[in-house]
Amino acid sequence: MSLSARTELAGVIGSPVRHSLSPLLHNAAYRALGLDWAYLAFEVAPADLATAVRGAAALGLRGLSVTMPHKDEAAALADRRSPAVRRLGAANTLSFSKGAIAADSTDGAGLLADLSVSLGFDPAGSRCGVIGAGGAARAAVLALAEAGAAEVLVVNRTPLRAFRAASLAPGVARLAKPDELEGADLVVQATPSGMLAGEGEEPGWPAGVDPARLGSGQIVVDLVYEPAETAFLREARRFGAVTRNGLGMLVHQAALQVALWTGERPPLSAMWEAVPG
Ligand code: NAP
Numbered sequence: 001m002s003l004s005a006r007t008e009l010a011g012v013i014g015s016p017v018r019h020s021l022s023p024l025l026h027n028a029a030y031r032a033l034g035l036d037w038a039y040l041a042f043e044v045a046p047a048d049l050a051t052a053v054r055g056a057a058a059l060g061l062r063g064l065s066v067t068m069p070h071k072d073e074a075a076a077l078a079d080r081r082s083p084a085v086r087r088l089g090a091a092n093t094l095s096f097s098k099g100a101i102a103a104d105s106t107d108g109a110g111l112l113a114d115l116s117v118s119l120g121f122d123p124a125g126s127r128c129g130v131i132g133a134g135g136a137a138r139a140a141v142l143a144l145a146e147a148g149a150a151e152v153l154v155v156n157r158t159p160l161r162a163f164r165a166a167s168l169a170p171g172v173a174r175l176a177k178p179d180e181l182e183g184a185d186l187v188v189q190a191t192p193s194g195m196l197a198g199e200g201e202e203p204g205w206p207a208g209v210d211p212a213r214l215g216s217g218q219i220v221v222d223l224v225y226e227p228a229e230t231a232f233l234r235e236a237r238r239f240g241a242v243t244r245n246g247l248g249m250l251v252h253q254a255a256l257q258v259a260l261w262t263g264e265r266p267p268l269s270a271m272w273e274a275v276p277g
Contacts, residue, residue, distance in 0.1 A: 003038060009059075010261055011040040013052060014067035018043065021275050022065050025254040028274030032267035037062070049073050057096045063261040064094040065254070071135050078103035087142060087168060090135050093257050104260065107136060108143025110253025111188070111221075118248050121186065121219055124148035129181040131206050132190035133161035136223050138168060140188045145169030153180050157191075157207045178209040187214055187236075189222040194230025206232065216240035225250060228277045247277055
């Protein structure tokens with residue numbers, strides 16, 4: 001990559017952000033597409049977010065990926081919000097055009113794309129479960145419901161937050177108990193619990209969902225990708241489930257951002273080659 005006065009810039013804002021795989025994914029895409037673009041990581045404290053985003057727009061950046069803890073505030077700062085952003089109240093994508101800021105959310109679509117491309121899974125008519133009620137879980141609930149899931153069961157440590165997440169899709173999503181996930185076609189584990197368990201520590205199953213009760217005939221996705229296989233995913237696989245970590249969702253949500261900002265078809269194989277695993 002050679003930078004020039006014509007180089008277009010995009011990036012990711014978050015805190016912390018230095019561990020992010022997004023620069024590897026986006027820069028690999030620009031290289032494969034032959035674009036004079038570059039993508040950087042920006043560590044931005046919450047108090048500086050509005051200044052940073054308006055500064056990025058003023059500098060003519062093409063877009064920003066948004067990660068923790070800025071997704072809600074980024075949605076609030078935008079001049080235009082996609083329907084998903086309006087419902088979620090959170091954005092993972094900001095696009096800049098003629099000084100205006102547009103907010104999108106590619107997390108849910110990224111999850112659906114990975115389920116489709118990697119596993120051939122279509123949520124239409126299926127029974128799905130989501131563990132967690134934070135930003136990622138809410139995006140999953142909305143995306144699965146909008147893709148036609150017959151039912152989305154939401155299980156969370158704090159039931160009130162699960163209830164609120166389920167209210168994103170009235171008539172399809174509902175608060176559920178852990179053992180109800182045993183009959184689901186797809187279970188999406190959307191809490192960070194698999195990242196938190198220390199080396200050699202006995203894992204606490206997220207929201208009381210025992211993966212030994214999941215298994216054959218089920219797809220289990222853990223949105224965590226570091227470690228590549230959480231204890232939860234390993235147990236679900238051991239008991240016969242088809243399992244998948246969160247790297248595919250990460251790659252596909254980035255690919256959707258590449259398409260949005262550059263107008264080009266994202267080079268998925270180059271993006272996959274850029275990330276570990
Ligand atoms: P978040 O908004 O902070 O929400 C976290 C959720 O997990 C909350 O519902 C919380 O429960 C629950 N939780 C936290 N610690 C827990 C524990 N030890 N046991 C059980 N439940 C716990 O986080 P998020 O943005 O949704 O992210 C969740 C995970 O998804 C993170 O690991 C993140 O890295 C991953 N993620 C992956 C992708 C991807 O592309 N693969 C995209 C986004 C996020 P309470 O409601 O009870 O507090």
